[in-house]
Amino acid sequence: MLLPTLAKGVTVRRPGVMAAAEKLQSDGTAIDTMRSLRDRYGPEPVRLRITGRSVAVLVDPADVGRLLAGSPEPFALATREKKAALKHFQPHGVLVSEGLSRERRREINERALRPENAPVEAIVRDEADLLTRHVMSTGELTWDSFNQAWWRVVRRIVLGDHARADDQLTDDLKALRQNANWAFLHPRQRGLQARFQRRLDRHLDRREGLAAQPGDLSGQVPHWLFAFDAAGVVTIRALAIGARGTRGVLESARLWPTTPVILRESTEPTRWxxxxxPAGTSFVVFTPFFHRDPDRLPYADRYAPEIWDRPRDPAIVPFSGGPGVCPGRDLVLATGAAMLDALSEHLTFPKLTAPLPKTLNHFGLRMPTDPAGTRVS
Ligand code: HEM
Structure with missing residues (x-):
């Protein structure tokens, strides 16, 4: 269950492994493994012994609700694994902070990451227009062309228009994230990290985009840029199933969670x-299982935007939940929904239909525009 997730790459996905995972539909196998664990052991967390550590895999949706509601005490977000992975590019990020500095950093993030703090729709429309023209000329939308437009959007939203073309910044971050995939095993490349941070700080000094918000943002922005990658993946997958609006973006993230493993570490003994x-237990929430469990969810493998209009199962948590919920959620939904709207205005694509695949390799998406449906402005 966990090995394919690690192999795909935790902080940046590896294209070759993603293609193989899609062929094997490895998420389907992992979900079936989880179902058989639950059937065999009942609703209690399943305990694993990994190198002498206490690891508990949750199988009961109510337990997921409890774990997330109880963060950061007694269930800390800053686990050993996250600290090892994220030190490569965001050693001061809120996700790996504790105590008072966590509280302060969380507040800075919540205040800065509001969609109304940047002209999200205007920026998306601008870049989507260019992309639409490109797609009309080539006849298809590919991940590469989408991704290029997406990063321009992200740099403009986060750092302002002057950062639009700074591919070097996001390429350096990608290299650091590739090291982060190896967490404990990869030496920290302090030179590259320093170069990235210097370049980023020069942008931040101009205080444009979200970077105009108050607070010391220098240690927080690397996470924002990193996490916007997942938002692009979620958006192109939403496009592939014909999803629209914020519920469409949420559905894409439910069907193919970009944070497939949510980890917490207990700070005291807890009873389940x-x-x-014991204290120090690592709790594992494998979200693809909870989001796509056919035993519990009649809509497991179809596009079901209506589920977001009513209270849901506490384990459907593409953006996590409780006090550690993703503070970028509304910004992601606004940016993704604006992109879906802008691209659907002049283009139509064939849609993937139910039952939707358990693993969807976004790198391999090639979406021909439907000539009959393509409207030219
Ligand atoms: C599809 C896009 C995204 C998804 C699915 C997502 C999901 C998540 C999840 C599941 C967590 C909790 C991680 C954990 O508990 O270990 C998280 C945390 C976080 N996310 Fe997002 N995220 C996305 C995009 C973003 C973006 C674009 C930003 C910023 C611009 C952002 C900022 C953060 C921050 C700062 C945290 C740490 C919160 C804390 O430690 O209290 N996320 N996100």
Missing amino acids: HGTWL
Whole structure:
């Protein structure tokens, strides 16, 4: 269950492994493994012994709700694994912070990451127009062309228009994230990290885009740029299923969660279904299982935007939940929905239909525009 997730790359996906995972539909196998664990052991967390550590895999949706509601105490977000991976490019990020500095950094993020703090729609429309023209001339939308437009959008929203063309900045971040995939195993490249941070700080000094918001943002923005990658992946997958609006973006993230493993580490002993688990236990929430479980969810494998209009199962958490919920959620939904709207204005694409695949390799998406449906402005 966990090995294919690690192999795909935790902080940046590896295209070759993603293609193989799609061929094997590895998420389907992992979901089936989780179903058989639950059937065999019941609703209690399943305990694994990995190198002498206490690891508990949750199988009960109510337990997921409890874990996330209880963060950061007694269930810390800053786990050993996250600290090891994220030190490569965001050693001061809120996700790996604790205590008072966590509180302060969380507040800075919440205040800065509001969609109304940047002209999101105007920026998206601008870049989507260029992309639409490109797609009309080539006859198809590919991940590469989408991704290029997406990063221009992201740099303009986060750092302002002057950063639009700074591919070097996001390429350096990608290299650092590739190291982060190896977490403990990769030496920290301090030279590259320093170069990236210097370049970023020069942009931040201009205080444009979200970077105009108050607070010391220098340690937080690397996470924003990193996390906007997932937002692009979610948006192109939404396009591939004909999704629209913020519920469409949420559905794409439910069907193919970009944070497939949510981790917490307990700071004290905690009791689960009558069993005590020691302090320092790592709790694993494997979200593809909870989001696509055919035993519980009649809509598991179809596009079901209506589920976001009513209270849901507590384990459907593409943006996490509780006090550690993704503070960028509304910004992602606004940016993704604006992109879907702008691209659907002049282009139509064939849609993937139910049952939707359990693994969808976004790198391999090639979406021909439907000549009959393509309207030229
Ligand atoms: C599809 C896009 C995204 C998804 C699915 C997503 C999902 C998540 C999830 C699941 C977490 C919790 C991680 C954990 O508990 O270990 C998280 C945390 C976070 N996200 Fe996002 N995220 C997305 C995009 C963004 C963007 C674009 C930003 C900023 C611009 C952002 C900022 C953050 C921050 C700062 C945290 C740490 C929160 C904390 O430690 O309290 N995210 N996100």
